[in-house]
Each structure stands twice: as C-alpha cells, then as structure tokens.
Amino acid sequence: MxxxxxxTGGMPLNGTVHIPAAKNSVLPLLAAALLCNGTVRFLQVPHLADVDTSVELLQGAGCTARWQGSDITVQGVPSTCRLAPEAATRMRASILFCAPLLARLGRVETVLPGGCRIGARPVNLHLSGLAQMGVHCREEGARLILTAPAGLYGADITLGFPSVGATETLLLAAAAAQGETVLRGAAREPEISDLAAFLNRCGGCVQGAGTSTIRVQGRRMLYSCSFAPMADRIVASTLACACAAAGGRVELTGCRPETYAPLLEILAQMGCRVETGPESAVITRLGALHGAGRVFTGVYPALATDAAPLLAAAMLAADSASSIEDVVFERRFGCAEGFAAFGAAVQVQGRTLDIRPVRQLQGACARAADLRGGAALVVAALAARGRSRITETGYIDRGYAGFAQMLAELGAQIEREMPRESASEKKTPSKKQN
Structure with a gap:
C-alpha cells in the first residue's frame, strides 16, 4: 500500500478487535494447496502483501489462484517447475513452495528466498531434510535447483533446531511422499498444527503436530476442502502491547490466549490487568506500567521471537528498567534506532535490548526496518507525546491488513499519508476531438 x-500519541485505546487469520499460517497453507486435486478455498484471509506474493507464486507456477471477496481459491495443478524469481526474493516463505512442486513435478527451480533483514535465516535444515527424502540439490549462483528423480520417499529425520519453516517444508514433502516419515525435533508452534489440520482435512495422515515428534503417512493424492486458518497470535500480541503502551482497555476476540500466553503473563507482571476466556483476552492498563526485568524469547511455547520488538515498545513506557533477549535472530532489534528517535534510553548488546526508563517519549520520525520492528515503532508512537511519522511502511503491510484503521477504531489518532503523485507520473488529460 x-x-x-x-x-499523534497520548490517546488511550478502548474497544474490541476481532483478530484476523494468521499470516504465518496462511502462507504455508497456500503452498499446501499445490498438493491438492480440485479447488481449495481459504476463508477470511487478510489482504497482506505476503499473501499477494504467495498468490503470485502460485499463478507463476501455472496454478489458478484468485481472491473471491475475502476468500482465496486455488486450483493447485502446476504446469511449470519454476518459481517466479522476483516474487521468491520478496519473502522467505517462498521456500515452502518447493516441496509441493517437487511432489507434483519432480523438479523445482527457484532463488534463495528473501525476507526481513533480522539475521541469518539459512535454508540448510530444509535442504538436508529433503535430501533424506530423495531430493538432489544444486546451487548455481543465486539459483537453487532441486530434483527428485525417484520421487519423494519417507524418512526418519531429526532436526538440529526446531525450525518452523523447516518443519513446514518437511511436513509438506512427507504428506505426498511414499511411505512413512518421522520428523523428530519438530517445531511445536500452533501454525504447524494448523497446517497438519488442513492436510488431514484433505485426506492426509499427520499425527503428533504440536509435539516434537510428527509422524506422516504419505498419500498419493490429497483432495480439496474449505478451510479457515487460525487467528494471528502476533497481531493479537501487537494490540495487547499497544494497549499496554498507550493505556486503556482493549478486548481481543477470536484468538486463543494460550497461543500468546507468555506475552500476556509479562504484561500482567508489568501492571496490566489481563482477563482471558477460551478465545478472548481483555487487556486493561489504567495506572503506571512497570519494567519487566529480564525477558527471553524462545521456541514455542516460550515468548515468540516475533513478539520481542512489540513487547520492547511497551517496555519503553515503563517506569523501571527492562531487558529482552532474542535467542532466535541476532538482529531482531533493528527498531532500536527508531526507539532512540522517540527519546528512549535503549542499548543493543548482541542479541539483547536494554531499556532504561525515561520521563516521556516524544513524537519523532522513524523508519521501519522490518515487519515486526515497524509495527513496534507504531506502538511506541502511540505512547509518545506529539506527532510521529513512520516511513517505509511497506514492511508493516506484509503482516498487518488495515493496521491504521484497526488502531483508529480503538481511538488512536493515526492516518496513512500517501505519497504525492510526482509531476512526471501525472497523466496529461487527453483533448476531446471535435
């Protein structure tokens, strides 16, 4: 966009938000649609830049993929093994489309995936696991060529780290492989369980998703279905942190609090009142916000790495010190420069962001350097006195649909200022012919 x-900060947030479907679930689900015969419909999908990129990748592979209102329909029969390079370099999740293409066509040509610059994000776990399933890998510069001359076959694979992306790639490959795959050391995130639920709905056989050991019986064919992706726990975390930073009372519905429980627990320790139900949470902050001491992210069910900058933004408004360390990505806190522009007393030491209290954050101009860091700058601006401008918002659009409107409906003074059309871009009106 x-x-x-x-x-304009300083306004408390009040109201109710229904949390949309999770970007981190929708992207692997769109890749999984390549495995299905017939038309797959994904319900109530948020219109995000990364979702549009996924649709572009599907279309580039020869599939029919289109928006129908707020749903996306996919006829996932590919006609080419090449993933559009410009789209693939736009987001890291493009690697997820490789396993389904291998299952369908026995070959895929792509480029090393892109994404936010938050640290090393190698795909070696994806590739080493696929190699155990019969895939040959060759790199030619930035090009990645994968082939499965004898098809995919089941294997007993142990991941050295519970990578979400690698777990998803190998789960997709195993769903269409010959025989049984056992995936040990798997990621346990709820988005993995959502992907497994979809595959099972389509006739797959996945057991153990949500635990560290997943067993998959490969199926020759998967069928079509309609599927509603899970709610976005990171959007819920963002709004919870925004309420903590700005003050007020916000009710978040449609998202199970257990999926982001560590963040809610920390906000409660910082002085927020947190009330939870089966699929709702109410965050209230009326008094002072306190520091959280030392906090760490980790693999699920620990505090999510994506939530780290958002929680850090809330910590800026606290009356005592906090520190937060991200154990997943070494450059998670690229937003620290923006925090400093608001007058925050922050220091990055390795993977840790140290935060000391200041009397009042002041409005400033700050640049989003990545998706979650950009959203964190918005959270900080809500707590600052005066007017702020956040630039490079394309990063934010990758993971938040209608972010400004969502916050405005809660009482935030926020608007999007579109760039003025340059003189060279303006169209000269055509003269009417007599």
Missing part, C-alpha cells in the same frame, strides 16, 4: 503513517 505504501505511504507514511502519521500518529
């Missing part, structure tokens, strides 16, 4: 976000 583009354009800068203009925020």
């Amino acid at each position: 583009g354009g800068d976000l203009i925020i």
Whole structure:
C-alpha cells in the first residue's frame, strides 16, 4: 500500500478487535494447496502483501489462484517447475513452495528466498531434510535447483533446531511422499498444527503436530476442502502491547490466549490487568506500567521471537528498567534506532535490548526496518507525546491488513499519508476531438 503513517500519541485505546487469520499460517497453507486435486478455498484471509506474493507464486507456477471477496481459491495443478524469481526474493516463505512442486513435478527451480533483514535465516535444515527424502540439490549462483528423480520417499529425520519453516517444508514433502516419515525435533508452534489440520482435512495422515515428534503417512493424492486458518497470535500480541503502551482497555476476540500466553503473563507482571476466556483476552492498563526485568524469547511455547520488538515498545513506557533477549535472530532489534528517535534510553548488546526508563517519549520520525520492528515503532508512537511519522511502511503491510484503521477504531489518532503523485507520473488529460 505504501505511504507514511502519521500518529499523534497520548490517546488511550478502548474497544474490541476481532483478530484476523494468521499470516504465518496462511502462507504455508497456500503452498499446501499445490498438493491438492480440485479447488481449495481459504476463508477470511487478510489482504497482506505476503499473501499477494504467495498468490503470485502460485499463478507463476501455472496454478489458478484468485481472491473471491475475502476468500482465496486455488486450483493447485502446476504446469511449470519454476518459481517466479522476483516474487521468491520478496519473502522467505517462498521456500515452502518447493516441496509441493517437487511432489507434483519432480523438479523445482527457484532463488534463495528473501525476507526481513533480522539475521541469518539459512535454508540448510530444509535442504538436508529433503535430501533424506530423495531430493538432489544444486546451487548455481543465486539459483537453487532441486530434483527428485525417484520421487519423494519417507524418512526418519531429526532436526538440529526446531525450525518452523523447516518443519513446514518437511511436513509438506512427507504428506505426498511414499511411505512413512518421522520428523523428530519438530517445531511445536500452533501454525504447524494448523497446517497438519488442513492436510488431514484433505485426506492426509499427520499425527503428533504440536509435539516434537510428527509422524506422516504419505498419500498419493490429497483432495480439496474449505478451510479457515487460525487467528494471528502476533497481531493479537501487537494490540495487547499497544494497549499496554498507550493505556486503556482493549478486548481481543477470536484468538486463543494460550497461543500468546507468555506475552500476556509479562504484561500482567508489568501492571496490566489481563482477563482471558477460551478465545478472548481483555487487556486493561489504567495506572503506571512497570519494567519487566529480564525477558527471553524462545521456541514455542516460550515468548515468540516475533513478539520481542512489540513487547520492547511497551517496555519503553515503563517506569523501571527492562531487558529482552532474542535467542532466535541476532538482529531482531533493528527498531532500536527508531526507539532512540522517540527519546528512549535503549542499548543493543548482541542479541539483547536494554531499556532504561525515561520521563516521556516524544513524537519523532522513524523508519521501519522490518515487519515486526515497524509495527513496534507504531506502538511506541502511540505512547509518545506529539506527532510521529513512520516511513517505509511497506514492511508493516506484509503482516498487518488495515493496521491504521484497526488502531483508529480503538481511538488512536493515526492516518496513512500517501505519497504525492510526482509531476512526471501525472497523466496529461487527453483533448476531446471535435
């Protein structure tokens, strides 16, 4: 969408938000649609830049993929083994489309995936696991060529680290492989369980998703279905942190609090009142916000790495010190420079962000350097006195649909300022012919 976000801080947030479907679930689900015969429909999908990129990848592979209102339908029969390179370099999740293409066509040509610059994000776990399933890998510069001359076959694979992306890739490969695959050391995130639920709905046989050992009986064919992706626990975390930073009372519905429980527990320790139900949470902050001491992210069910910058933004408004260490990515806190522009007393030491209290954050201009860091700058701006401008908002659009409107409906003074059309871009009106 583009354009800068203009925020006047100091206004408490009040109201109710129904949390949309999770970007981190929708992207692997769209890749999984390649395995299905017939038309797959995904219900109530948020219109995000990364979702549009996934649709572009499907279309580039020869599939029919289109928006129908707020749903996406996919006829996932590919006609080419090449993933569009420009789209693939746009987001890291493009690697997820490789296993389904291998299952369908026995070959895939792509480029090393892109994404936010938050640290090393190698795909070696994806490739080493696929190699155990009969895949040959060759790199030619930035090109990645994968072939499965004898097809995919089941294997007993142990991941050295519970990578979400690698777990998803190998789960997709195993669903269409010959025989049984046992995946040990698997990621346990709820998005993995959502992907497994979809595959099972389509006739797959996945057991153990949500635990560290997943067993998959490969199926020759998967069928079509309609599927509603799970709610976005990171969007819920963002709004919870925004309420903690700005003050007020916000009710978040449609998202199970257990999926982001560590963040809610920390906000409660910082002085927020947190009330939870089966699929809702109410965050209230009326008094002072306190520091959280030392906090760490980790693999699920620990505090999510994506939530780290968002929680850090809330910590800026606290009356005592906090520190937060991200154990997953070494450059998670690229937002620290933006925090400093608001007058925050922050220091990055390795993977740790140290935060000391200041009397009041002040409105400033800050640049989003990545997706979650960009959203964190918005959270900080909501707590700052005066007017702020957040630039490079394309990063934010990758993971938040209608972010400004969502916050405005809670009472935030926020608007998107679109860039003015340059003189060279303006169209000269055509003269009417007599």
